[in-house]
Amino acid sequence: MSEFDAIIVGAGPAGSSAAIKLASSGLTTLLVEKADPPGSKNVSGGIMWGNELGGVLPDWEKDAPLERYVISKGTGLLTSDSLISVDFRSRKFESRKTGYSVLRAKFDQYLANKAKSKGATLVTGVTVDGLALKDGKVAGVIQEGDEITADTVILAEGVNPRVAISSGLRPEIGDKDVAIGVKQVVKLSEATINERFNIRGNSGFAGEYVLGFLKNGVKAGGFLYTNKETISVGAVINVGTLRADNETHSFEIMDQFVNHPFISPYLEGGKMEEYSAHLVCEGGIGSVPKIYGDGYLIAGDAAGFSYSNGLIIQGINYAITSGIAAADTVIEAKSKSNFSSGMLRGYEDRLQGKYVLKDLKKFRGIEEVTWSNLAHKALPDIAEETLFNLFYEEGIPKRHLMEIVLSATKKSGVKKTDMILEAYRTMRRM
Amino acid sequence: MEIEEKLSVLNYKTDKGFEHITVTPDICEVCPDYFCTFACPAKCYTVMEGKLNFKYEDCVECGTCLFACSHGSVKWNNVKGGHGVKYKYG
Numbered sequence: 001m002s003e004f005d006a007i008i009v010g011a012g013p014a015g016s017s018a019a020i021k022l023a024s025s026g027l028t029t030l031l032v033e034k035a036d037p038p039g040s041k042n043v044s045g046g047i048m049w050g051n052e053l054g055g056v057l058p059d060w061e062k063d064a065p066l067e068r069y070v071i072s073k074g075t076g077l078l079t080s081d082s083l084i085s086v087d088f089r090s091r092k093f094e095s096r097k098t099g100y101s102v103l104r105a106k107f108d109q110y111l112a113n114k115a116k117s118k119g120a121t122l123v124t125g126v127t128v129d130g131l132a133l134k135d136g137k138v139a140g141v142i143q144e145g146d147e148i149t150a151d152t153v154i155l156a157e158g159v160n161p162r163v164a165i166s167s168g169l170r171p172e173i174g175d176k177d178v179a180i181g182v183k184q185v186v187k188l189s190e191a192t193i194n195e196r197f198n199i200r201g202n203s204g205f206a207g208e209y210v211l212g213f214l215k216n217g218v219k220a221g222g223f224l225y226t227n228k229e230t231i232s233v234g235a236v237i238n239v240g241t242l243r244a245d246n247e248t249h250s251f252e253i254m255d256q257f258v259n260h261p262f263i264s265p266y267l268e269g270g271k272m273e274e275y276s277a278h279l280v281c282e283g284g285i286g287s288v289p290k291i292y293g294d295g296y297l298i299a300g301d302a303a304g305f306s307y308s309n310g311l312i313i314q315g316i317n318y319a320i321t322s323g324i325a326a327a328d329t330v331i332e333a334k335s336k337s338n339f340s341s342g343m344l345r346g347y348e349d350r351l352q353g354k355y356v357l358k359d360l361k362k363f364r365g366i367e368e369v370t371w372s373n374l375a376h377k378a379l380p381d382i383a384e385e386t387l388f389n390l391f392y393e394e395g396i397p398k399r400h401l402m403e404i405v406l407s408a409t410k411k412s413g414v415k416k417t418d419m420i421l422e423a424y425r426t427m428r429r430m
Numbered sequence: 431m432e433i434e435e436k437l438s439v440l441n442y443k444t445d446k447g448f449e450h451i452t453v454t455p456d457i458c459e460v461c462p463d464y465f466c467t468f469a470c471p472a473k474c475y476t477v478m479e480g481k482l483n484f485k486y487e488d489c490v491e492c493g494t495c496l497f498a499c500s501h502g503s504v505k506w507n508n509v510k511g512g513h514g515v516k517y518k519y520g
Contacts (some may be wrong), residue, residue, distance in 0.1 A: 031436070036512040041491060042520050082472045104520030125512030162492035162508050173497050180494050182471045184436070185519040230519065243465055250494070251469045274519045275436035277471035277492040 004030045004121075004302070005329050007141050007150040009128045009163055011038040012104075013048075013316045014300025017323035018330075019115035019122075020056040025236070029120040030148065031112065032141070036125030040110025042158070043278035044315060045233040046225045047206050048107075049099045052320035056112060059281050061097070065106040067227035067391075068204025070099035077223070077380040080213040083262040084383040087207075099230065101204050103185070119204030131167045131272040131296070137339075138167075138295030145307050151339045152330045153296045156323060159279040161302035169298065170289035175239040176367070177304065179220075182254045183234030186270035190229050194267050197226055211235065212380025216245040219376045220241075221310065222257040222268065233258055234278050236313070236413060238371050240374060251302060279305035284367045285360040291351075292344040297326045307359050309430055310370040318356050326348040327334060359412045365377060374422035378398035378414040385411055401404050433473045437488050447486040449486045450506070451495065455505035458482040476506035490515045 008015045008021050011033035019031040035041040047070060053060040062184055072354060076085030115329045116122040123302060132140035132147045140149035141163075155164045164170045188196075198206040204226040211220045219238040224231065235253045281287065287304035291297060299305070300319035307314045331346040333339050351357040369375065385408035390401065409419070451474075464482065466475040472488045475495065491514050496506040 034508055036518070039520055040516045040518075041514065043517065044520075103518050106520075108520070111448055129510040160506075161497070162506070173493070175497065178493075178497075180469065180471060180492070189454075238467070242469060243498070246465055246468055249433075249468050249473075251436075251473065254471075255431075272431060272436065272439065274435075274439060274517060276440075276517055276520070277490045279493050279496070361514050374478045 002151045003064050004028045005334055006030070006152045006154060007148060008154045008156055009141065010156040010158055010300075010302070011122065011160055011320060012156060012300060013106055013111060014319035014323035015113035015154065016108065017053070017056055018046040018154050018156065018327040018334060019120040019318045020118050021324050021327035023115060023118040023120035023406040024056070027331065027334060030150065031111065031115050031120050032128055032143070033122070033128050033135045034043045034127040035126045037109050038112035039105045039122055042104040042108050042390070043236060044102075044316060045103055045181070045223045045236075046101045046103065046182065046227070047099045048102050048316040049314050050163065050317040052317045052324070055320070055324050064139070065102070065110050067101040067103060068202050069093070069097045069197060070101070070206045071203035072111060072205040074205060074207030074224075076209040076263070077212055077383055078206060078209050078260055079380045079384045080264045082388070084380070084387060093253050094229070099206060101227050101373065103227060103230075107261060121292045128163055130163060131391070137293065143426055151295070152333060152344070154299055154300050154326050154330070155296060156319075157297045157302045161298070164298055164302055169293065169296065170418065173279070174366070176389060177241065177281070177287040178239065180237040180239060180242070180250050180279045181234060181280040182237070183276045183278070184251060184258065184272050185274040186231045186233060186253065186267050187229060187273045188231060188270040192292075193226050193231065195231070199226065202228070210310065210376055211378060213245065213256070213260070213378060214248070216247060216251065217241050218245050218248050218253070219371050220253050222263070222299065223313070224263065228297045229294075230273065231270065233263070233267060238286070261385075280313070282308060282367055282370070285364050288360060292341060292347045293419040294341045294376040295339050297329060297344055297347050298409065299323050299326045305356055305360070306371055307363065308365070309366050310375055320356055322351060325354065325356070325426055365425070369426045370428065372422045373414055374419055377421070378409075378412050378419055381412040382408045399429070432465050435468050437472060439516065440490070441516045443516060444487050448510055449487050449491060450491070450509045450514070451484070452505045453482065453484050454503045457501050460501070464493055465500070466495050466504070469494050477498065484486060
């Protein structure tokens with residue numbers, strides 16, 4: 001007889017969503033988190049997309065600590081001198097809210113406390129060291145030499161899942177699985193933020209940028225999100241190109257982004273209140289390990305669940321959906337008193353039926369588009385050259401737009417064959 | 431703003447009895463690239479007089495150095511419960 005029906009390692013969005021669902025269904029649930037309080041080691045760029053939380057907390061929009069809802073979604077290309085951007089604003093996002101900026105220290109604590117109020121046992125400031133095995137099956141966790149037993153363990157440890165890796169349930173992470181995320185939280189008054197981003201009330205801005213100005217082939221994206229009285233600004237850095245360069249420091253890229261002539265005005269006069277760094281899941285379906293086995297399931301970032309295409313980065317919604325699917329699987333397993341791999345396979349089936357695995361499979365290879373030379377070098381340069389020539393009046397006969405684009409393309413120095421291949425890939429995979 | 435100044439804003443509960451990351455000096459001594467010094471976002475790795483210096487106290491536990499080092503020098507553990515970096519915003 002196990003001490004718990006389920007033990008969940010990690011109280012982030014995946015773990016806490018699973019715990020809320022399990023505890024609400026009357027299963028004895030232990031939620032273990034190494035940070036104290038929960039969320040105080042977690043970092044995300046800061047937008048939670050979708051309405052996944054509604055699956056476990058119908059009133060989340062009323063009582064969760066949300067910063068601002070996204071009314072304006074920006075996407076831009078930055079060169080040293082220019083910003084080329086699209087800023088999509090729509091009142092449609094007012095009536096049908098699709099994304100909220102969140103700050104994880106507060107948000108994750110809220111979720112963990114919800115799990116507790118539904119009846120889960122929440123233990124914080126406790127690090128799980130490994131898995132307890134019995135007859136080759138996962139039978140609980142080990143902490144400081146003590147064994148705590150459960151019928152099922154849900155590993156929701158996040159992007160650097162030490163327990164899953166050290167237990168051999170998934171491989172070590174590599175350059176292709178993750179990107180390096182760095183972030184700063186800058187304090188400004190609510191009125192100043194509203195004015196600078198041309199937003200009102202609790203509406204907000206979420207922008208992602210290609211940092212086309214980086215030298216030596218280094219690739220990175222930047223993000224800029226409004227919170228109530230702070231701005232989250234940061235960079236997501238490709239590891240392979242940083243390694244190939246071996247001259248640029250990750251933390252310098254952050255500075256180059258915030259000091260860009262068209263980004264810095266947003267942050268001017270603000271107080272830098274927090275610097276943070278966290279890995280970002282970037283590997284697509286290729287980074288997803290086997291997500292179930294005898295007595296265990298893997299959810300959220302630990303399972304490589306995230307989606308990014310350069311225009312948008314999503315992870316929290318994937319975490320919540322996988323957490324809930326893991327809980328549903330455990331509930332079914334409990335009803336049949338069967339915690340074998342064959343039974344827990346239902347988890348994968350559930351995710352196959354949802355966008356989590358559907359998206360990852362459909363967009364196989366998207367990471368090559370996200371980090372392509374086309375997106376990071378050719379497009380910013382071509383767009384800048386084209387638009388500059390289009391808008392700069394010098395009193396000489398005008399050229400057709402196509403001529404301008406072609407000469408800008410030639411000037412960009414990216415091989416035509418590479419560009420055609422990458423453009424084709426982008427069309428197919430994006 | 432220098433990285434040192436940025437890190438000084440953070441709260442840590444440093445575990446004086448347990449270094450959650452350790453490096454193997456013999457391996458670092460002959461390192462051809464020192465990529466850790468470029469990859470680590472908290473500048474925990476620096477080279478001084480041709481020798482690698484590592485300080486775990488400034489670590490924000492991101493995990494970058496673990497795979498940044500392709501020479502097998504870095505051993506990475508979770509911090510013991512409640513220790514390490516404590517973000518106010520996250």
